[in-house]
Amino acid sequence: MHLRDATDDDRDLLLDVLLEAYNWTGEPRFTREWLTTDPHTVRYLGGWKRPDDVGIxxxxxxxVVLGAIWARPLPATEPGYGWVADDVPELTMAVLPGARGRGVGSALLAGILDRARALGVTAVSLSVEDGNTAARSLYVRHGFVVVGRNGGSDTMLREL
Structure with missing residues (x-):
């Protein structure tokens, strides 16, 4: 496995990963069309790649793509599900089904934390839905703690 920086040309690939993250249960709860038209969801990739976006x-x-992760700061006026503060980028990630259980998620998470730290970011946040125990366990292993609640999800923070 190799990690590479996400580029301007990766928006469609990241959209596929976002769809996988939203459909983490394995059921097709959401469609690609919905992701590209829902005003809240568009915040995660609209205008990719902005100067303050970073991804792997x-x-x-x-x-062959195994998964991806990216961090994007979102303002209080247009928060994400895991919003904590304007200066705390929110992470989005997913590992594709055939690659799960092989350390891909840990590698992606460690990589984005290193890149964020190198950019001077002091913390990152994310949202994890109730029932997504595999993702939650991964985040806890990497030092994330629950700092809030949004609907049926916990907001988690990792200070850097």
Whole structure:
């Protein structure tokens, strides 16, 4: 597995990853069309790649995408589900089904934390839905703590 920086050309790939994150249960709860038209969801990738966006894509030796993660600061006027503060970027990530259980999520998370730290970011946040125990366990292992609640999800924070 290799990690590479997400580029301007990765918006469609990241949209596929976002769809996977939203459909983490394995059921098709959301569609790609919904992701691109829902005003709240558009915040996560609209205008990708902005100067303050940072992302990583995990690929195998053949260049097949295994998953991706990105961080984007969102303002209080247009918060994400895991919003904490304007200066705290929110993470979005997913590992594609065939790549789960192989350390891809840990590698992506460690990589984005390193990149965010190098950019001077002091904390990152995310949202994890109730029932998504695999993701929640991963986040806790990487030092995230619950700092709030939004509907059926916990908002988690990792200070850097």
């Amino acid at each position: 894509v995990a690929v195998d030796d053949d260049g």
